[in-house]
Amino acid sequence: MKIIVCAKQVPDTTEVKIDPVKGTLIRDGVPSILNPDDANALEAALQIKDADPDTTVTIVSMGPPQATEMIRECLAMGADNGILLSDRAFGGADTIATSSQIAAAIRKIADYDIIFAGRQAIDGDTAQVGPQIARRLGLPVVTYVQKIREFKDGKVIVERQLEDGYEVLEVQMPCLLTAVKELNTPRYMTVHGIMDAYKADIPVWNHDDLGLAPECCGLNASPTQVLRSFTPAPKGKGEMAAGSVKDMTETLVDRLNEKHLI
Amino acid sequence: MNAYLEPKHEMVRKLVRQFAETELTKEVIDEIEETHEYPKEIFDKMAKCGFYGMRVPQELGGQGADYRSYVIMAEELARVSVVSNIWATTPNSLAGGPILNEGTDEQKEKYLKPVMNGEMKICFALTEPEAGSDPSGMTTTAVKDGDDYILNGRKCFITMAPIADYAIVFARTNPDPKAREISAFIVDMKLEGVSTGAPEKKMGVIGCPTSDVILNNVRVSKDALLGEEGSGLRNALATLDVGRMACAAQAVGVAEAALEEAIKYSKERKQFGKPLCKHQAIAFMLADMATEVEAMRGLLYQAAWMKDKGSKEVGKFASMAKYYCAEKANEICGKAVQIHGGYGFMKDYKVERFYRDARVMTIYEGTSQVQQMVISRAILK
Numbered sequence: 001m002k003i004i005v006c007a008k009q010v011p012d013t014t015e016v017k018i019d020p021v022k023g024t025l026i027r028d029g030v031p032s033i034l035n036p037d038d039a040n041a042l043e044a045a046l047q048i049k050d051a052d053p054d055t056t057v058t059i060v061s062m063g064p065p066q067a068t069e070m071i072r073e074c075l076a077m078g079a080d081n082g083i084l085l086s087d088r089a090f091g092g093a094d095t096i097a098t099s100s101q102i103a104a105a106i107r108k109i110a111d112y113d114i115i116f117a118g119r120q121a122i123d124g125d126t127a128q129v130g131p132q133i134a135r136r137l138g139l140p141v142v143t144y145v146q147k148i149r150e151f152k153d154g155k156v157i158v159e160r161q162l163e164d165g166y167e168v169l170e171v172q173m174p175c176l177l178t179a180v181k182e183l184n185t186p187r188y189m190t191v192h193g194i195m196d197a198y199k200a201d202i203p204v205w206n207h208d209d210l211g212l213a214p215e216c217c218g219l220n221a222s223p224t225q226v227l228r229s230f231t232p233a234p235k236g237k238g239e240m241a242a243g244s245v246k247d248m249t250e251t252l253v254d255r256l257n258e259k260h261l262i
Numbered sequence: 263m264n265a266y267l268e269p270k271h272e273m274v275r276k277l278v279r280q281f282a283e284t285e286l287t288k289e290v291i292d293e294i295e296e297t298h299e300y301p302k303e304i305f306d307k308m309a310k311c312g313f314y315g316m317r318v319p320q321e322l323g324g325q326g327a328d329y330r331s332y333v334i335m336a337e338e339l340a341r342v343s344v345v346s347n348i349w350a351t352t353p354n355s356l357a358g359g360p361i362l363n364e365g366t367d368e369q370k371e372k373y374l375k376p377v378m379n380g381e382m383k384i385c386f387a388l389t390e391p392e393a394g395s396d397p398s399g400m401t402t403t404a405v406k407d408g409d410d411y412i413l414n415g416r417k418c419f420i421t422m423a424p425i426a427d428y429a430i431v432f433a434r435t436n437p438d439p440k441a442r443e444i445s446a447f448i449v450d451m452k453l454e455g456v457s458t459g460a461p462e463k464k465m466g467v468i469g470c471p472t473s474d475v476i477l478n479n480v481r482v483s484k485d486a487l488l489g490e491e492g493s494g495l496r497n498a499l500a501t502l503d504v505g506r507m508a509c510a511a512q513a514v515g516v517a518e519a520a521l522e523e524a525i526k527y528s529k530e531r532k533q534f535g536k537p538l539c540k541h542q543a544i545a546f547m548l549a550d551m552a553t554e555v556e557a558m559r560g561l562l563y564q565a566a567w568m569k570d571k572g573s574k575e576v577g578k579f580a581s582m583a584k585y586y587c588a589e590k591a592n593e594i595c596g597k598a599v600q601i602h603g604g605y606g607f608m609k610d611y612k613v614e615r616f617y618r619d620a621r622v623m624t625i626y627e628g629t630s631q632v633q634q635m636v637i638s639r640a641i642l643k
C-alpha cells in the first residue's frame with residue numbers, strides 16, 4: 001500500500017502565552033511540534049505498515065524551512081520519506097490556498113492508496129484542509145476517523161466519531177481519512193530512526209515544482225482576510241454537566257426550566 | 263543551544279525527554295522506591311526505543327548513534343529517574359561494552375543482540391571485597407583444565423547480579439599476583455557453583471539490585487573467554503572509560519532536576535513575608551547552582567564530542583567530566599535540599615531522592631580520587 005500523511009509543524013499551544021496588551025500570540029521561544037492529530041494520522045499509517053511491510057509512508061508538509069525538523073521526526077517514528085512544500089510564495093496561505101498547494105503536491109506524487117491527515121491543527125483549529133484536499137483531488141473523504149476496522153477489496157472500513165457514538169463507513173480507496181486522537185497512541189521515535197532521519201534527503205518543492213503560478217499561491221490565493229485578532233473577555237465560570245448524554249440533557253433542560261427560558 | 267551538539271542530538275533529547283516525562287510518572291517512581299522493583303513494562307519500552315544499543319553499529323543490530331547521543335540519553339533519563347538511567351546505560355556500557363570491544367562475531371550474535379533487545383541481562387563483575395579502586399589486586403582465579411577453565415572467587419557490589427542471565431567475570435589466569443594477567447569470561451549464572459548474595463540494602467538508586475557473585479569451582483569452556491587470555495583488564499578499563507561519560511551525564515541530569523525543583527520551590531515558599539528566592543542568600547545559591555550546571559554540561563558535551571571526533575586526549579576529559587559532574591551534582595543536590603528546608607528532608611519531595619541518588623556518583627565507575635589520579639597523571643607526564 002502507498003500512504004501519504006499530511007503533517008504540519010505547529011507552535012506548542014500549551015506553551016503559547018497571549019500578549020495582554022496587543023491581544024496577539026507570543027510565539028517567541030515557543031517550541032514547534034508535530035501537530036498532535038497529525039501524529040495520530042502518522043501512527044495509523046505506520047500501523048498499516050507494521051502489518052504489511054511493503055507499505056510506504058510519505059510525509060507531505062507545507063511550512064517554512066525549519067519544518068524539515070518535524071519531517072525528520074516523522075521519519076524517526078518510521079515514515080519512509082518526506083517532502084517539504086516551502087516557498088516565499090506560499091506565505092500567508094489560508095485553508096483554500098493551503099489545500100490547493102498540498103493537492104498539487106499529491107497530484108505530482110500521483111501514486112497512493114490512502115491519504116491521512118489530522119482532524120485539525122492546534123494553531124488554526126479549522127479542520128478544513130483535509131476535506132478540501134479530498135475535494136480538490138475528487139476523492140472520498142471520511143473525517144473524524146476513530147478506528148480503522150479492515151481493508152477489503154480495495155475498500156477500507158472505518159469508524160467515524162460522532163458526538164454520541166460512531167458510524168461505520170465503507171469507503172473506496174484511494175480516499176482521504178482525517179484522524180482524531182482516539183484513533184491510536186502515537187509511538188515514540190527510535191534512536192536508530194533518528195540516526196537514519198538525519199541522513200535522509202528531504203526534497204523541498206516550490207511553486208514551480210507544483211506547477212502553480214505565484215498568483216495562485218499563498219496570500220494571493222487566499223480569500224480569507226484576518227481583520228483583527230483578540231482574546232475574548234473571560235466569561236464567568238459556567239456549570240459543567242456530567243454523566244451520560246441523557247443525564248446531561250436532563251440537567252440542561254432542568255436548568256433552562258428553572259430560569260424560565262423554555 | 264550548545265556548540266558541541268547537532269540537531270540530531272537535540273532530537274534524541276526530545277525523544278528521551280518525551281519518554282521520561284510520559285512513562286516515568288510520580289506514581290511509577292514512588293512505586294519503584296516502595297517495592298524496590300523496576301516495572302518490566304518500562305524496561306521493555308526502553309528497549310523498543312533503542313536505548314540499550316546506542317553505540318552499537320546498525321549492521322550489528324544497534325542504533326548507530328554517537329557518544330553525544332548516548333550522554334544526552336543518560337542525562338535526560340537521570341533528570342527524571344536516576345535508576346532508570348542505570349537500567350538503560352548498563353546494557354550499553356558494563357554489559358555490552360566488553361563484548362563490543364573484544365567479542366567474537368558469535369559472541370556478539372549470542373549476547374550483544376539479546377542484550378540490546380532487552381531479552382537478556384548481563385552484569386559486569388570486576389570489583390571484589392579486597393579490590394575496588396585497584397582491580398589489579400583481584401584474587402578471583404581461572405585455572406586452565408584441558409579445554410575448560412575453573413573459576414573461583416567472590417565479586418561484590420555487582421549491579422543487576424541477582425537478576426542477570428550472564429556475568430562478565432574478570433579473573434586472574436596467571437596465579438602470580440605480579441603478572442597483571444587478568445582475563446574476562448562470560449559466565450552463565452545458572453552454571454553449577456555460581457550463586458549471588460542477598461541484594462544490598464542501598465542508600466539510593468533503589469530499584470536496581472546489587473549483590474555479590476560467588477564462584478565456587480565453576481567450570482566454563484574456552485568459548486566463554488572474552489578476548490584473549492590476559493586482555494581482561496584492558497577491556498574492563500576501556501569499558502569503564504565509556505561508563506565514565508555516562509556517569510557524568512547522569513550527574514548532569516540529576517543536578518538539572520535538583521536545580522529546577524529548587525527554583526520552583528523558592529518561588530512558592532514564603533518566609534519573612536516574601537518568597538525564598540527574593541532573599542539574596544537563596545537567590546545567589548541558585549545562581550551558583552545554575553552556573554555549575556552549565557559548566558558541567560559544557561565539560562560533558564566537550565568530552566563526548568572529543569570521543570566522537572577520535573581525539574587522543576579524551577581519556578583525561580572523560581575523567582574530568584566524571585569527577586567534576588559527580589562532585590558538583592552532590593553539592594547541587596545538597597543545596598536543593600537546603601533550599602527546601604525541612605520539607606527537603608521528607609520523601610514527599612523529589613530532592614530527597616535526588617540527594618540520595620547522587621551520592622553514589624562520586625564512588626562507582628571510578629571514585630573521584632581515582633579520577634584525580636587519572637587527570638593528574640595526564641597533566642604531569
Ligand SMILES: Cc1cc2nc3c(=O)[nH]c(=O)nc-3n(C[C@H](O)[C@H](O)[C@H](O)COP(=O)(O)OP(=O)(O)OC[C@H]3O[C@@H](n4cnc5c(N)ncnc54)[C@H](O)[C@@H]3O)c2cc1C
Pocket residue numbers: 356385386387388389391393394395396418419420421422464467472622625626627628629630631632
Ligand atoms: C551501587 C553500586 C553499584 C556498583 N556496581 C558495580 C558493578 O556493576 N560492577 C563492579 O565491578 N563494581 C561495581 N561497583 C563497585 C564500585 O566500582 C566500587 O565500589 C568502586 O570502584 C570503589 O571501590 P571500593 O568500594 O572498594 O572502595 P576503595 O577502593 O576501598 O576506596 C575507598 C576510598 O579510598 C579512596 N582511594 C582508594 N585508593 C586510593 C588512592 N590510591 N589514592 C587516594 N584515594 C584512594 C577511594 O577514592 C575511596 O574514597 C558498584 C558500587 C556501588 C556502590
